[in-house]
Amino acid sequence: MQQLLERVWGYERFRPLQLEAMQAILSGRDSVVVLPTGGGKSLCFQAPALVREGLALIVSPLISLMKDQVDALTASGVPAAALNSSLGARERGELLAKLQAGHYRLLYVSPERLVGEESEGFRRLLERCAVWCIAVDEAHCISQWGHDFRPEYRQLGRLRECFPGISIHAYTATATERVRRDIASELGLRQPQVLVGSFDRPNLIYRALARTNLRRQLEQILQRHRDEAGIIYCISRKEVEALAAWLQGLGYRAEAYHAGLSDSDRSRRQDAFRNERIDIVVATVAFGMGIDRSNVRFVIHAGAPRSLEHYQQESGRAGRDGLEAECALIWSPADFIKWRSLTAQGGAIDPAVRQHLREMEAYAAGVRCRHRALVSYFGQSYEPSNCGGCDVCLGELERAEEPLLLAQKILSCVARLRRGWGTRHLTDVLSGKQTPKVLERGHQELSTFGLLRDLPGSEIRGYIEQLTELGYLSRTEDDYPVHLLAPKGVELLKRRGSEAPLALYRQPRVARGVERALKIAPAAQQSWSGVDRGLFEALRELRLKVAAERGVPPYVVFHDKTLRELARQRPQTAEELLRIHGIGRRKAEDFGPAFLAAIRKWGQVI
Numbered sequence: 001m002q003q004l005l006e007r008v009w010g011y012e013r014f015r016p017l018q019l020e021a022m023q024a025i026l027s028g029r030d031s032v033v034v035l036p037t038g039g040g041k042s043l044c045f046q047a048p049a050l051v052r053e054g055l056a057l058i059v060s061p062l063i064s065l066m067k068d069q070v071d072a073l074t075a076s077g078v079p080a081a082a083l084n085s086s087l088g089a090r091e092r093g094e095l096l097a098k099l100q101a102g103h104y105r106l107l108y109v110s111p112e113r114l115v116g117e118e119s120e121g122f123r124r125l126l127e128r129c130a131v132w133c134i135a136v137d138e139a140h141c142i143s144q145w146g147h148d149f150r151p152e153y154r155q156l157g158r159l160r161e162c163f164p165g166i167s168i169h170a171y172t173a174t175a176t177e178r179v180r181r182d183i184a185s186e187l188g189l190r191q192p193q194v195l196v197g198s199f200d201r202p203n204l205i206y207r208a209l210a211r212t213n214l215r216r217q218l219e220q221i222l223q224r225h226r227d228e229a230g231i232i233y234c235i236s237r238k239e240v241e242a243l244a245a246w247l248q249g250l251g252y253r254a255e256a257y258h259a260g261l262s263d264s265d266r267s268r269r270q271d272a273f274r275n276e277r278i279d280i281v282v283a284t285v286a287f288g289m290g291i292d293r294s295n296v297r298f299v300i301h302a303g304a305p306r307s308l309e310h311y312q313q314e315s316g317r318a319g320r321d322g323l324e325a326e327c328a329l330i331w332s333p334a335d336f337i338k339w340r341s342l343t344a345q346g347g348a349i350d351p352a353v354r355q356h357l358r359e360m361e362a363y364a365a366g367v368r369c370r371h372r373a374l375v376s377y378f379g380q381s382y383e384p385s386n387c388g389g390c391d392v393c394l395g396e397l398e399r400a401e402e403p404l405l406l407a408q409k410i411l412s413c414v415a416r417l418r419r420g421w422g423t424r425h426l427t428d429v430l431s432g433k434q435t436p437k438v439l440e441r442g443h444q445e446l447s448t449f450g451l452l453r454d455l456p457g458s459e460i461r462g463y464i465e466q467l468t469e470l471g472y473l474s475r476t477e478d479d480y481p482v483h484l485l486a487p488k489g490v491e492l493l494k495r496r497g498s499e500a501p502l503a504l505y506r507q508p509r510v511a512r513g514v515e516r517a518l519k520i521a522p523a524a525q526q527s528w529s530g531v532d533r534g535l536f537e538a539l540r541e542l543r544l545k546v547a548a549e550r551g552v553p554p555y556v557v558f559h560d561k562t563l564r565e566l567a568r569q570r571p572q573t574a575e576e577l578l579r580i581h582g583i584g585r586r587k588a589e590d591f592g593p594a595f596l597a598a599i600r601k602w603g604q605v606i
Contacts, residue, residue, distance in 0.1 A: 001014075001019065001022055001047060001048075001051070002014075004047050004050055004051070005043075005047065006584070007584055007585050008047075008050070008076050008077060008078065008584045008585070008586070009043065009047075009076060009582070009584050010562075010578070010580065010581060010582045010583040010584040010587065010588075011581065011582070012581065014040075015035075015039055015040045016035075016039070016197050016198070017033070017035060017039075017195045017196075017197045018035075018040050018043060018044055020193075020195055021033045021035075021044035021045075021169075021195055022044055022047055022048050024167075024169065024193045024195070025044070025045060025048040025133055025135075025167065025169055026048050026051060026052065028133075028167045029167060029191075029192070029193055030167050030168050030169065030189040030190050030191070030192040030193070031167075031169045031170070031189075031192050031193040031194070031195065032139070032169075032170045032180055032183055032184055032189065032192050032193075032194045032195070033169065033170065033171045033172075033195045034171075034172055034173070034174075034175050034180065034194075034195070034196045034197060035171075035173065035195075035197040036173055036174075036197060036198065036199055036200070036201055036316060037173045037174075037201070037313075037316035037317065037320055038201065038203075038294075038316070038319060038320040038321070038322055039173070039197055041137070041171045041172075041173065042069060042137070042171075044169075044171065045058065045106075045133070045135035045169060045171065046069075046073065046078065046080075046106060048133070049078075049105045049106045050078065050105060052132055052133075053130070053132075054129075054130035054131065054132040055099075055102075055104060055105065055106070055107055055126075055129045055130055055131045055132065056105060056106045056107070056131075056132065056133050056134075056135065057107055057109065057114070057126065057131050057133070057134045057135070058106055058107065058108045058109070058134075058135045058137060059108075059109060059110070059111055059114060059134065059135065059136045059137060059156065060082075060108050060109070060110065060137045060138065061110070061111065061137075061138050061141055061150060061153070063082070063084045063085070063086050063110075064267075064270055064274075065137070065138075066082035066084060066108040066110075067082060067086075068274070068553065068556075069082075069108065070082045070108060071552045071553065071556045072555075072556050073106065075550075075552065075556050075557070075586070075587060075590070076584055076586050076587060077584070077585070077586030078105065078106070079103055079104050079105050079106075080104060080105065080106040080107070080108070081095050081098070081099070081104050081106075081107055081108070082107070082108035082109070083095060083096075083099075083107060083108070083109050083113060084108075084109070084110055084113070085110075096125070099125070099129055100125070100128065100129065102129070102130070107129075111152050111153055111155055111156055112152055112155070114156070114159070114162075115155045115156060115158045115159065115162065116155065123162055131163065131166060132166060133166060133167050133168075133169065134159060134163060134166055134167070134168045134169065135169045135170075135171060136156060136159075136168065136169065136170045136171065136187065137171050138171075138172060139170035139171055139172045139175075139183050139187075140172040140173075140174060140175050140179055140183070141153040142154060142156055142157075142170075142182070142183055142186045142187065143175070143179045143182035143183055143186065144182070145176070145178050145179050145182055148313070154186065156186070156187060157186050157187060157188060159187060159188070160187065160188035161188075168187055168188075168189060170183050170184070170187060170189070170192075173313065173316060174199075174309055174312050174313045174316070176309065176378060176379070177379060180194060180196070198375070198380060199312065199374065199375050199378040199380055200371055200374070200375050200380075200382065201316060201319065201371075202371070202387070202389060203319045203322055203323060203324050203325065203389075203527075204315065204316075204318060204319055204324075204325055204326075204327050204389065205324065205325070205326045205327065205389045205390065205394075205524070206315070206327050206328075206329075206370035206371065206374075206389065206390040206391070207326065207327070207328045207329070207370075207390065207391040207396070208328075208329045208331065208363070208364050208365075208370065208391065208507075209328060209329065209330045209331070209507060210330075210331065210332070210365075210456065210458035210459065210462070210507050211330050211331060211332040211458070212456075214302060214330060215246065217330050218232070218243075218300065218302065218330070219250075221298065221300055221326070221328050222252070222280075222298075224298075224326065225297050225298045225326070227279065228279065228295075228297035228298065229273070229276070229279050229280070229293060229295055229296045229297055229298075230279065230280050230281075230296060230297060230298035230299065230300065230318075231280070231281050231282075231283060231296060231298075231299045231300070231314075231317060231318075232280060232281070232282045232283070232299075232300045232301075232302055233283055233284070233285065233299070233300070233301045233302065233303070233305070233314055234282065234283070234284060234302050234303055235284070235303040235335065235338055235339070235342075236284070236338075237258045237259075237260050237284060239302065239303070240256045240257070240258050240282050240283060240284055241256050241258075243256075243282045243302065244256035244282040247280060247282065252279065252280055253277070253278040253279045253280065254278060254279065254280040254281070254282060255269045255272065255273070255278050255280075255281055255282070256269075256281075256282050256283070257269050257270070257281050257282070257283040257284075258283060258284040259284065269281065273293060274293055274553045275547070275548075275553055275554065276544060276547075276553075276554050285305070285310065285314065293320075293553065293555060294320040294321040294555040294559050294560065295320075295321055295323070295555060295559065295560040296317055296318045296319065296320065296325060297318065297319070297323075297324075297325050297326070298318060298325060298326045298327070298328070299314060299315045299317055299318040299325070299326075299327050299328075300327075300328045300329075300330065301314070301315070301328070301329045301330065301331070302330050303330070303331065303332075303335045303338075304329065304331040304332075304335040304336065304339075304360055304361070304364055305360065306339050306343070306353070306356060306357060306360065307356035307357070307359065307360055308356070308359050308360055308363055308374065308377045309356070309377075311329070311360065311363075311374075312374055312377075312378075315327035315329075321555075321559040321560050321561045322561055323527045323560055323561055323564070324524040324527050329364055331364040331458075332458065333361075333424065333427075333457060333458065333461060336357050336360070336361050339353075339357055340354075340357065358481060359377065361423075361461075361465075362465055362468075362469075363377075365458070365461045365462040365464075365465040366462070366465045366466065366469060367392050367397055367462070367466055367505040368392065368469065369382070369386075369387050369390055369392050369393050370387070370389075370390035370391070370392060370393075371384075371387040371389060371390055371393075372387065388522045389522070391507075392505075396508070397505040397506065397507060397508070398505065398506055398507070398508050398509070399503055399504070399505055400463070400503075400504040400505065400506050403502045403503055403504040404492075404495065404496075404502050406452075406463060406504060407463070407467060407472065407492060407502055407504065408492065408493055409430070409448065409451045409452060410426075410430065410452075410460075410463060410464060410467060410473075411467070411472060411473070411485060411489045411492060411493050412448050412451075412493065413426060413429055413430055413446070413448035413451065414426065414473060414483055414484070414485050414489070415485050415493070416446045416447065416448045417429070417443065417446070419482075420476060420482030420483055420484045421482050421483065422480065422481065422482050422483070423461055423464055423465075423483065425437060425438070425443075426464060426483060427457050427460045427461050427464065428457075429443050429446065429448065429449055430448065430449075430450070430451055430452040430453075430455075430460055431450070431452060431453055431455070431457055431460060432449055432450025432453035459506050459507070462505075462506060462507075463504055463506075464483065466504055466505070467489070467504075468483065470488075470502075471486055471488045471489075472486055472488050472489035472492055473485065473486055473489055474486040527564065528564070529568075530568045531564045531567045531568045532567045532568070532570070532602075533567075534602070535566075535567040535570070535599065535602045536563055536564055536567040538598060538602055539563045539566055539567060539595065539598060539599075540554075540560075540563060542594060542595065542598050543557050543558055543563065546591060546594060557587075557591055558582060558583070558587070558591070558595075559582055561581060561582060562580060562581055562582035562583060565580050565581050565582075566580055566595065566599065570599050570603065571596065571599065572596065572599070572600065573596070574588060574592055574596070577592050577595075577596060
């Protein structure tokens, strides 16, 4: 396996749990493998297919996903194919002939093709092709508790019946323990080996920004990523269209993407992004799973997603190549009101949905290390005291003035309200808003009414979340959670001055027109160390040209990580080229001469 890794893919070592996942396949034991986006899930079932004789069957939900993986495998010299509805009659016939002749080691198919109503003939053909294992990619789609449940994936429960003697393996990037159990149950896995990698993505830089002026906030982020690829997620199609048009007006190569577009429009825009003809896609959550572009350098949520699981999956589309990328969440309390309205059925909201929204809002408003918060959500511990890769740990937040007085005003308001109230109502009272609920209850008469009227509502909500996390407030766990004064909070109300070493944080109040300088995360500093930026850009241009000639996406030629290594090491010979991360023998033969010539030419120019 180690030799394969180096010869075919040009990698020096396995990533965490890859070898264990490969061994599960080779030993014929069912498995559930959860590795983060960019963690090398695909290699777990691709590499073993080159060790065993016969055919490995890969179930994939989207044609674009299949094409991306088959293109990448073919470029590395691996015999693979995808059977899907995009093939014409002649192409399909040629593929099936090669399949029966034993030409392929991996075959990608859709769930419907494998267990649909008209799949019996295809399954009989597979019986003659020595299928020895089945891998289900994006396996969270089978679970009704997953973030992207797809009814057609439920049909895969028949795999065990159709292929009783073959091991089945499920792969996903994001799955809670509940989802993992559901996947194993629905697929009928037999005592599966469960391998769960760390959910942390140390190369990602997380920031959460309370929405003030959305377009100005977007401009500030985009200025850090000129000519780089990114995705901007919005909650509604209307927002998607408006932001895409605005970006185009500013000169950005941007397109809108949502479920309201025709299939041909969506496909065209996906291809444009994949092939680097556009840099930015503004999208609803309909966009993402089918995109395997590795060098996405930023993902912006211009509105909070509906759960932390969705956020982990969507933000995880950044930095798949292992290089630094920025994930910015620009949020407002109105986002959660919108989601409650969109997800309500018959006026009622599912308790699980409500809980997910509450967790998402706590993440957005809180000041806990973002990496720690996300990893903890998935039930894992996080050891570093400072991640060096989020707004909290990079010291980008401001300390509030007079934190004790500020905390006492909030705690006093909770006490005056006598019975518990939710975050929104508590914020309205402190802000001095005479909402119908405030007036109905007479809360405008309280001495604490309007105590924080000079602060933005999002900032007040942030302080409430912090006081809750610090244990000064408690929050009930029912469908309509309310804040109550905790014993620790009662004690804080009695303290004065230096008796309470308390710190509360807010997002910086930046004057209009003033750009706030942000620290460069260690991940970004390290990845560019020693890289000749000019040569890197020249190699990017060459990659684009080679990809266009071959009719494949640029990352199929080389990832950005490989280009940076080339621009750092400047290899001069074919032997030196093979020492570069991501360059196996086939790619060295196919692409090596052109890239070596470009490196030599650059050396002569400078």
